[in-house]
Amino acid sequence: MSRPLLVVDDDTDLREALEEVLRDAGYTVLGAGNGLQALEVLRKESVPPALVLLDMMMPVMDGATFGRQMRQVEAWRDIPVLVFSASANARQVAEEMGACSYLRKPVDVETLLKAVAAHKVPEVA
Amino acid sequence: MTPFRLLLVEDSVNDAALVTAELEGAGYRPTTRRVDTLEALRDALGTGDWDLVLCDYRLPGFTALDVLSLLHARGRDVPLIVLSSQLSEEQAVTLMKAGARDCFSKDRMARLGPAVARELEETRVRRERERAEVDRDILARASELLTASLEQAARLDQLVQLMVPRVADWCAFFLQDPDQGGLRLVALAHPDATRRAHAWKLDQRFPLDPQAAAGPSHVLRTGQPEFIPDVRKRPEPITKDAAHQRAIEGLGLRSVVNVPLPGSEGRLGVLSMGTLGERTLAPVDLSLAQELARRTGLVLENARLFQEAREAVRLRDEFLTVAAHELRTPLTTLRLQLGTLLQRTEVHHLEPEVVTRLERSVRQVRRLGTLVEGLLDVSQLSSGELSLMPERFDLEELVSEVLERYQAEARAAGCELRQSPRRGLWGTWDRLRVDQAVAALISNALKFGPGRPVEVDVGREGGFARIQVRDRGIGVPVDQVERIFERFGRAVSSHSYGGLGLGLYLARRAAEAHGGRAWAEPAAGEGARFTLELPLEKETRE
Numbered sequence: 001m002s003r004p005l006l007v008v009d010d011d012t013d014l015r016e017a018l019e020e021v022l023r024d025a026g027y028t029v030l031g032a033g034n035g036l037q038a039l040e041v042l043r044k045e046s047v048p049p050a051l052v053l054l055d056m057m058m059p060v061m062d063g064a065t066f067g068r069q070m071r072q073v074e075a076w077r078d079i080p081v082l083v084f085s086a087s088a089n090a091r092q093v094a095e096e097m098g099a100c101s102y103l104r105k106p107v108d109v110e111t112l113l114k115a116v117a118a119h120k121v122p123e124v125a
Numbered sequence: 126m127t128p129f130r131l132l133l134v135e136d137s138v139n140d141a142a143l144v145t146a147e148l149e150g151a152g153y154r155p156t157t158r159r160v161d162t163l164e165a166l167r168d169a170l171g172t173g174d175w176d177l178v179l180c181d182y183r184l185p186g187f188t189a190l191d192v193l194s195l196l197h198a199r200g201r202d203v204p205l206i207v208l209s210s211q212l213s214e215e216q217a218v219t220l221m222k223a224g225a226r227d228c229f230s231k232d233r234m235a236r237l238g239p240a241v242a243r244e245l246e247e248t249r250v251r252r253e254r255e256r257a258e259v260d261r262d263i264l265a266r267a268s269e270l271l272t273a274s275l276e277q278a279a280r281l282d283q284l285v286q287l288m289v290p291r292v293a294d295w296c297a298f299f300l301q302d303p304d305q306g307g308l309r310l311v312a313l314a315h316p317d318a319t320r321r322a323h324a325w326k327l328d329q330r331f332p333l334d335p336q337a338a339a340g341p342s343h344v345l346r347t348g349q350p351e352f353i354p355d356v357r358k359r360p361e362p363i364t365k366d367a368a369h370q371r372a373i374e375g376l377g378l379r380s381v382v383n384v385p386l387p388g389s390e391g392r393l394g395v396l397s398m399g400t401l402g403e404r405t406l407a408p409v410d411l412s413l414a415q416e417l418a419r420r421t422g423l424v425l426e427n428a429r430l431f432q433e434a435r436e437a438v439r440l441r442d443e444f445l446t447v448a449a450h451e452l453r454t455p456l457t458t459l460r461l462q463l464g465t466l467l468q469r470t471e472v473h474h475l476e477p478e479v480v481t482r483l484e485r486s487v488r489q490v491r492r493l494g495t496l497v498e499g500l501l502d503v504s505q506l507s508s509g510e511l512s513l514m515p516e517r518f519d520l521e522e523l524v525s526e527v528l529e530r531y532q533a534e535a536r537a538a539g540c541e542l543r544q545s546p547r548r549g550l551w552g553t554w555d556r557l558r559v560d561q562a563v564a565a566l567i568s569n570a571l572k573f574g575p576g577r578p579v580e581v582d583v584g585r586e587g588g589f590a591r592i593q594v595r596d597r598g599i600g601v602p603v604d605q606v607e608r609i610f611e612r613f614g615r616a617v618s619s620h621s622y623g624g625l626g627l628g629l630y631l632a633r634r635a636a637e638a639h640g641g642r643a644w645a646e647p648a649a650g651e652g653a654r655f656t657l658e659l660p661l662e663k664e665t666r667e
Contacts, residue, residue: 011454017461023489024465057450086453097415104557106457106494108487109464 003050004028008038008066009084010058017051018112025113034058035066036116040069048079051119056085056093067097080119130154130207132169132203134180134192144179151238163187166195172403175203177244182209182216182228185279193223204244212292222416229475242398260413263287267417271424278525284421289314290409292399293382297324298421299333300386300394302419304431306613308341308395324374331369341395344383348392351383352411356399380406384414386422393425400478445501452497453647465562498561499627511638520590520659521547521555521583527563528581531571539576541574542567545583550590552661558635559659562643565628566594566655574598574652589641589658597652614653632657 005027009015012033015095019029029047032038035058041050052070056063070076083094083102094102103115131148142158148155158173160166161184169175178196180189189207196203207220207228217228227240261333270283281298286295295315299308310328315321334343337520344351353359356378362370381399385392396418400406467483469475502511521544528542535542570579574596601609610633612626632641641659648654 011458014454014458014461017465021461021465034477053652086450086457089514105453106460108460108491109468114463 006049009055035061136161208443285314297397570596
């Protein structure tokens with residue numbers, strides 16, 4: 001069993017579309033609707049995710065806060081983060097929170113898969 | 126009868142009466158104080174303003190020379206004339222050298238009238254000139270303060286300090302409270318710390334009554350300046366509230382001037398100044414206060430307008446951020462859903478008609494995305510420069526990515542997209558902005574040159590990387606080659622060709638933000654050639 005991907009986005013339709021694309025490409029995918037839910041998912045999973053796709057503007061707990069809290073936990077500190085934001089300064093935001101990379105919404109399937117694959121996430125056999 | 130304030134230094138009552146009679150005979154009725162000791166003289170100089178000093182030469186224990194040096198020490202600009210029973214020529218010369226304006230013997234009293242007339246006139250002219258100098262200096266310093274980059278509170282604080290003590294004993298600004306209405310004290314210059322604290326407390330405890338029949342509120346309401354030469358001679362109290370009236374009296378006011386601060390939409394506040402004790406204000410002080418208030422009003426007004434404009438820009442930016450988020454999110458979902466469907470139809474070998482329609486939908490969603498980005502960029506550009514986020518990349522690779530993205534659209538337009546052979550052209554630019562600019566040129570070529578090939582050439586020219594897009598379409602008339610780069614500019618009717626007319630405008634702005642250029646020219650044969658030029662880094666230049 002390979003390590004899953006965690007998709008964090010408050011827009012349900014978008015999150016499900018993302019999960020679908022990633023599952024079609026062979027990944028195992030977990031979802032969360034905001035930063036707080038994402039922390040809960042991390043706590044429940046025995047294996048930390050291979051990559052977090054993180055939206056920034058979310059209710060309850062936004063992406064930046066989630067990123068900071070995740071980094072404070074030893075076991076989660078090194079999980080790579082791909083900032084996935086609609087903001088015009090997505091790259092700056094990604095740099096500030098020490099994320100590995102960023103994608104600016106909107107993207108198409110090819111760009112998304114290329115960015116995820118760049119993190120060398122092992123695919124399910 | 127001309128009144129003036131006379132300080133008579135004379136120990137003989139008879140001689141004093143003689144002087145008074147002589148002055149009255151010459152048409153003067155002075156307010157006179159007679160002193161005959163140095164102590165009394167010091168007191169007189171400390172408490173009053175004098176227009177003239179008439180002085181006996183020899184008095185018990187001192188001479189006119191002592192009086193002159195005392196005047197000098199106090200910095201008083203008051204003419205002094207020495208009257209004496211016997212005065213040697215040598216003594217007279219010494220007195221004149223020490224600053225006496227005139228000396229003559231008491232038995233030549235007829236000279237007194239003309240001498241007083243001359244001295245009063247000269248003093249008046251000199252004082253007026255000095256006062257004009259003070260006004261000029263204060264207004265010049267005020268102009269400096271008003272144009273300096275200062276916080277408003279600090280600016281007003283320094284402005285009131287300019288008036289004290291040169292023109293008035295205290296000076297204050299009252300401004301309209303934007304929340305509660307009414308005037309609030311915002312700046313105060315006053316030499317006495319206790320009185321200053323008292324004034325601030327007074328403003329807290331007794332906010333100025335907006336309906337007051339006098340004072341700053343009245344001036345704010347009517348717009349008419351107010352000049353009270355002597356508060357003590359005012360018949361009616363300033364306020365009906367006895368405690369308030371006592372508090373005002375505690376300020377020890379003498380003369381008061383209140384002038385409105387003019388603004389374009391009504392008055393912004395009031396400049397208030399005055400004197401304490403014996404000093405009084407004159408109409409010339411009212412004029413200065415009005416000029417200072419006028420200039421201050423202008424600057425406050427500008428600051429307010431600037432603040433409002435900045436707030437509007439902030440709201441706009443906030444709206445754009447939200448709008449961008451709200452528009453981009455559904456576009457992402459749509460794109461991903463269509464992409465997934467397209468992949469699945471290919472996997473499951475569904476009928477080509479479905480594929481064609483899905484492809485069409487993908488193209489339209491992508492177009493929608495470009496339009497949204499363009500609109501957001503244009504709104505942001507209208508108030509400032511494009512901000513760049515440079516990174517190093519291969520320009521040829523980026524161009525081929527853009528061409529790849531436009532393959533479907535090119536097929537639909539019946540155009541063949543050709544790219545010059547790739548050799549690699551690295552530089553540091555904003556990837557997103559360059560992508561948008563190249564896409565705008567390709568999209569433009571496909572739109573205006575359907576059915577014909579479009580050639581894209583990437584190369585170097587001097588210190589620049591150059592991307593040229595050549596179409597074989599309707600071409601651009603020479604007189605339109607600049608217009609098409611303007612915002613919403615187009616060379617053809619918007620009825621026959623769609624689009625917002627933003628693509629080329631943004632392409633040029635992106636090129637310029639990098640220090641490059643974008644232009645169009647008619648191509649040899651037919652169609653047009655569009656060029657995008659971006660500066661290369663020094664080390665990559667040949």
